[in-house]
Amino acid sequence: MKPQDISRRHFLRQATLSGAVLTLAAYLPASGRALPEIVNPVTNGIAPGTELLSWISIDNAGQVTLLCSRSEMGQGTFQALPQMLAEELEVALEDVHIAFAPANPEKYGPQPQEGSFSVRGWAPRLLRTGACAREMLIAAAATEWNVQRSECYAENGAVINKVSQKKLTYGALVQKAAKLQPPTEITLKKRVEYKIIGKAAPRKDIPLKTNGSAIFGLDKKLPGMKYAVIERSKRFRDTVKSFDDSETRKVPGVSHVLKVKRLVFSQYCEGVAVVADSLWAAMQGRKVLKVFWNDPDFEAPSTASLEKQMREHLQIIGNQPKFENEYEHCAQKLEAVYETPYQSHSCMEPLNCIADFRGDSIEIWGPIQEANWIQADLSQRFNIPIERVVVHMTFLGGGFGRKAFPDYPYEAALISKGIQAPVQVVWTREDDMTAGPFRPGAFFTLKGGLNAEGRIHAFQAKNATQWIGQEWSPIPPGPPEAAGYNNGDFEGLLPPYRQGIPHYSFGGAGIHSPIPVMWWRSVSASTNGFACESFIDELAHLAGKDPLAFRRAHLPDRRYQALIDRMAELTSWHSRGQNSGWGVAFTECFTGICGHAVKLMRNAKGKVMIEKVIGLIDCGWYVNPDIIRAQVEGSIVMALGAATTHATTFEEGKAVQQNFDTYPMPRISDIPPIEIHIMENDEKPGGVGEPGLPPFAPALANAIFDLTGRRIRRLPFSLDEV
Template sequence: MSVTRRSFLVKTVGATTGLMIGFRLDCAANVDEATKVFSPNAFIEISVNDEVRLWATRSEMGQGVRTLLPMVLADELGADWNRIIVEQASPGGKFTGVRLRTSGSGSAVGTWHTLRVAAAAAREMLIAAAAERWNVPPSTCDTKNGGVIHRPSGRAIQFGEIVIAAAKLPVPKSPALRDPKDFSLIGKPIRRLDGQAIVTGRAIYGMDVKRPEMLYAVLARRPSFGAKLVSFDSEQAMRARGVRHVLPVTTGIATGVAVLADGSWAALKGRAALQIRWSAGEGAAFDSDRFSADMQRGALLPGYPIRRAGAAEVEIASSSRIIDATYEYPFQAHATLETMNCTADVRDGFCEIWAPTQCPEVAQQETAKLLGISEDKVRVNITLLGGGFGRRLFADYVPEAVELSKAVGRPVQVLWTREDDMKYGFFQPPDIEVLRARLPDKGVPTVWIQKSVGSNLSMFGIPSEQDAKELDRYAKDGSPWGVFDNPYNLTHLTADFIPFNSPVPTGPWRSVEYPGTVFARESFIDEIAHAAGRDPIELRLAFLEPGDVLDLKVQKVNRARLQNVLHLAAAKSTWGSKLPTEKDWHLGRGVACNVYSEDCYAAHVAEVAVRRDLSAIRVRKIICIVDCGLALNPLGIEGQAESAIIWGLSSTLGGKIHFKNGQAQETSYSDFEVIRMDNTPAIEIHIHQGADSPGGFGETAVPGVAPAVANAVFAACGKRVRRLPITPEKLAMA
């Protein structure tokens, strides 16, 4: 992360609550969408009545950012934890040019340093004001519980009494940060601040927004990719009681015909009564099974170089002990529990939006463009998100509501039904990894050849011809994740990427490109270990020797940190101890490890039971060691790791998305199976702090789940499943 611009604005504002002092810090960081993007900032106000206001510059989607940011602020500023009010930042205005996008496990990493600097600057100014009043050296003062204290005398003064004097002082350019040993909240398990609102039903998500005169809308959407609206008959729909309008919608990723009504049910009934004619478009025949077969052949196409070391092709040609395997990862849906929705109110050349979004800036830009007004005429209110997981990094559902509100001159809330949400997402694209290696033997260097066939996620773009000629083109992006940053010290390594796109809109899904590539890599290591008669953890540790830092230019992989989490996983799981014998079940343990974007390390051990007749698979326990550096809120990190493991398990054992005739076939959680209470294993999270600065933790624990389980299944029953999800049918065929 490089901070390229830094400015403080101090202002005094006359307000009914008294005078306020504001501190603002803008940082434009190294903006690189392909890797992790950090452009953090913060906004603090302290009022004369001692209230400290903090604007959250990330969306709350369950990762706990609206608890984490006040923790950081309270510690660095010395604020009273109970007097901090968290507001949600909106794009534009005082946040113009400030990053509000929530992605890449970056809520902590991307805000931590900036918020500390902003808070430390505020602290220095408050101390200077108090010291001046007391006529004592500032160095003898500190802040605590919302006030400045003079250490020698024990004198104290509340922030509110000195904010006006403090606001007149110059803003320190590089304020000293507190010694972490003086933190009182950071590093402690702190519960969610919005817990009470959630458990009482008062928490407001996008769908809970109500505006005066608001109409509710649902859309009948395209029946297949590329289908165009030819005509529609709204007569029947208009007869449904409460239906006010039937209008075509041209924005978004799944255009169609909207029914606007006084209530959601009336809109749904109206939609059911619509008569629509569609033309078949490109993609109307898309079939994911056929696409998967095509992708297998894609491995034969020339690719883009990802990694090169030694002379893998030459070495493999002269090797006799070779192991090959092909792994496949299917389409997946986000299936957030709160479906997509947006409320818009367009009037008098102004537009106000309420949306559960990870990308409020995009929502603002697209709305302004659609309406032909400037961005400052668009206010985006970010509600709580009923799950994000990458789906809400797209604002496709925002212009739909804007378009309709403009047309009818009233606030409109567009609701996506569960079926809409399953069929019209930005899906996790499928991935095929073709791997080949020379079996390790004493004194024989390893050889690893990998062909990674996958979609360019739509956030990444497609390489041009010129790009293809540049060896470092993908290295610049660090993509595909899990292939590019393969942590193992492989003497001869060739890895290529072969882009293979479909008409399916795709995008980042929790842990982005890692799930497919890490499933393959960590399964393959396991296959190598078994074929070579080596222990899977011991072999990984050996492949990570000499425990150095692998410098890949755009990121660095610390092999020692990965070795450490593997050692801990072995210890906590009593790896190597004999599992009991059970009459009806084969039992087995499996391991996997991964580094997520250089600063988050994880190792998983799964304990799995496979019924002896192969009719059932039960994951009984998952032990996960997480090293995301400084653990800001251990309770939150454990929660995110537990969550990530269930997420990973859903795609390991549960559903996938099938496309037939250019349309996703799944409709709900009934046919897109996710993990529920009854197949939740015991989960044990151990946090290991392998660095002094924080790393991300929202996604770290996802990628290792599938390979750890697949490896455990193999250990249990000798069946190797290389295509996810792992099902009894696949065991029977393996």
């Protein structure tokens, strides 16, 4: 059965038809003593209020079904989760079926997909749940044969008697196993015993995505469904004064034209929706729609004004006297300013959502990255009980944080309510790239002081940016806000630097703008990492030290020492030539540590080109090396674009870049050879999908300095102009 063919309703119906099933659900707590609870939906139903993270079902035919409460946007959830289950359950990977679970925090627990959380958040629960089911099936077989539990073992979906070699399949045992109490002690496999985890395996979603049968948001259709596109002002926070739809209503198929709004943090953004029987008709109707806008009552921002504000705000962050005193007494001192731009998410699949509002219920289908939040948001805004708001996830054509936001499902639900019919709202590429929210730009000032031995004695990083957190509330009156020193981890900077540097300070100032901003792959690490790791490299050269050796001297933790040693081995670092075009950088976010090394060369025309990129990630305990390599490769490509080919700029309160002609993505011919390597250790599972991005830009900038002697402190830049 294809993953998208298995709905919860179908799953329960099949369970009823096939007799008893063993259904396990893992409790939310992740402690080692947290045990799964056994429930039987056929005879007992689901206990109300029980908080469950996942459903795993084995029917009397031996079929295993995992209802996945996490979204799949290319990061490999549909492969990694079944691998974890199959390992401890002792079934073949191809015998585990997976389907999306609808939003339901009481049954499935939190369902967001951000922070690289799928494996690092699910691993303990899925492993214990699989092991619990295995032990219950073994106990059922031992009872059937009237032998000791120790005389039996599980393998490939069956329990085998060690002495007699008799075999009973899971399907034959499931009825008895479902009546047993879960074991009080569960022993998980050791890593050396794994047969499935840690091994490459073909992804279950790849055949669906290559043969066209995978259901993405735009593929989903409902009977009687309408289509809608929305005319939005390109200037942020414009409101609708009036509109003339006389020509729009002449377009065949157009049925409704209505004013709509969507909440973006604390501000409502207005527009006019054109609804039709087909997407083409809706788009043609929008072309002839005339909307008259009320201009916002504040100065329209531009990139120049935003940058001016960030430079000014860097000056309002007060100095820390103790740090300044230590810095002034350093043997060598260095200061630098780094600048990063606003960026669009620009997922390959633009935003879209289907909503069916029925008065006392709402049903949603689409590329949803954060099902729980959207369910709760719709319940609150429409005053409908949360259990009557059903959110179905489809595959996502990219997410990067944007599709976790509740604005576009709310917009779709509002239109469905207005027309009293199911509707699919589709954003064009221009809608997607001009409306935001965006990754905020950021400016940094950095100070570093070295002692007589060439070690960092004092290190300071200040940044000015639009704080994502302050977007939740209206702009407060009064002077600009500034953060106190060392009030956060300065995401992206390796934590052990705080052990290896005697005096450090971090501070920030938040600028205000009507431009909406939000998280973007790796969040603040994508900007902080560029500034800090580039500056660490600058300090290494100021000290006259090798960049890798300099980092090793300031990172006392053995885990980071091992990472640096492995990078030196992969790059043949110690035998490289002088000014050979090598650059390295290391960052950390969402408990994943990643290093990139970039090797540059000059072509026959003297142009700088990337010869190769070596990525090295330490994500601790991991499931599928192929997925890790794919995620880090994708992160490098995305980081390459953000560093060298695209940025979002603003003029008169509007985003300038509206499509890929002015926001160019790296082409396949731009992608250098990439090698990805994975550290082997026994650390806890860490993130992968986001940690792979931040170190690329500083590694590339550091390589440019090594080859040319030029420091890159502002993104994006053109390699052709280096």
